[in-house]
Amino acid sequence: MENRRNQEQKPRNNARLPREHPNYSPPRVEYTVINGPKENPEKLGMCRFNPLHFLKAADVRKHEETCPDKEMSGARKKALLKVIILGDSGVGKTSLMNQYVNRRFSNQYKATIGADFLTRDVQIDDRTVTLQIWDTAGQERFQSLGVAFYRGADCCVLAFDVTNAGSFKSLDSWRDEFLIQASPRDPDHFPFVLLGNKVDLESNRAVSAKRAQNWCQTKGNIPYYEVSAKEAVNVEAAFVAIARDALARETQESNDFPEFPDQIRLNPNQQSSQGSSCNC
Structure with missing residues (x-):
């Protein structure tokens, strides 16, 4: 009985293990990236993502445009x-x-x-x-x-x-x-x-x-x-x-027609009146 208790038992789902456990591995999530409306929908591949994150193809293209490769030395993207x-x-x-x-x-x-x-x-x-x-x-x-x-x-x-x-x-x-x-x-x-x-x-x-x-x-x-x-x-x-x-x-x-409209800024000096009374 004692040997059986001391024997290490691995749970069926290793995702239940705590993150600090040496046998812990994050769950694999398969995600398909689909191109935007201008492109023919096609499967770009399976990636490992945190299931709480959601990736859009438009965000990928925007990142590529704003963060050019070093080899391009600042050249504009496609x-x-x-x-x-x-x-x-x-x-x-x-x-x-x-x-x-x-x-x-x-x-x-x-x-x-x-x-x-x-x-x-x-x-x-x-x-x-x-x-x-x-x-x-x-x-x-x-x-x-x-x-x-x-x-x-x-x-x-x-x-x-x-x-x-x-x-x-x-x-x-x-x-x-x-x-x-x-x-x-x-x-x-x-x-x-x-x-x-x-x-x-x-x-x-x-x-x-x-x-x-x-x-x-x-x-x-x-x-x-x-x-x-x-x-x-x-x-x-x-x-x-x-x-x-x-x-x-x-x-x-x-x-x-910019993608994002102008920011709406609240006036910090404008404060709502407190303790206003009703006239009725």
């Missing part, structure tokens, strides 16, 4: 920009995205259902910008599936086919629909860029460059680029300009 491409079906939205990101073109046509996106890093002045380019459905029966991805966009690209006058006439409805669904804070100054695709088919052109430029002037002088996804004409320059406009918009908005 910026993530969300770009939406809108336009009628068949104007070449998917081809433009694939040409810019993957540098390849396919003659096979496949309608986009809902939305898809690709990313590419681009250097804008002293900053590395990650462009998250969203390709949305152009067919009317699939348009409602892509509307949910409009929110949070930093720039909207309107694309049309220079050989198809109907796709040019639809630009007004695409622009209006985006402003309604995305609800940007400053719709009058939200950055749009117009791309006229398929300029390699010059003999079949139905929309002149002058006509497209006049339309841009009526919408606040938005930039216009004539491109060819097939021949990779002006695609690189167009998306660099898109990244520059989106970055300028995000910087301006962060200055106009």
Whole structure:
């Protein structure tokens, strides 16, 4: 009996042991970090956290921006920009995205259902910008599936086919629909860029460059680029300009709409009256 009492018995759950006990080990808590609304949700890994603490991906990004690595010697961190491409079906939205990101073109046509996106890093002045380019459905029966991805966009690209006058006439409805669904804070100054695709088919052109430029002037002088996804004409320059406009918009908005409002300070000299009596 005495030997049995002296025998060390370990509890089934070692978390019940006191912290000073040599066999104590903290409980393992698995936690999945999910990226913010601008990024594709993905599992970043399992970490050991105190269950009383809660970590947000936005806090991680904010820490990375305010605490740069020593190797960067104070260089500014990456910026993530969300770009939406809108336009009628068949104007070449998917081809433009694939040409810019993957540098390849396919003659096979496949309608986009809902939305898809690709990313590419681009250097804008002293900053590395990650462009998250969203390709949305152009067919009317699939348009409602892509509307949910409009929110949070930093720039909207309107694309049309220079050989198809109907796709040019639809630009007004695409622009209006985006402003309604995305609800940007400053719709009058939200950055749009117009791309006229398929300029390699010059003999079949139905929309002149002058006509497209006049339309841009009526919408606040938005930039216009004539491109060819097939021949990779002006695609690189167009998306660099898109990244520059989106970055300028995000910087301006962060200055106009700070994340945290001004502090409310109570006047220390103002004291509540004591011993006030009721008049009734």
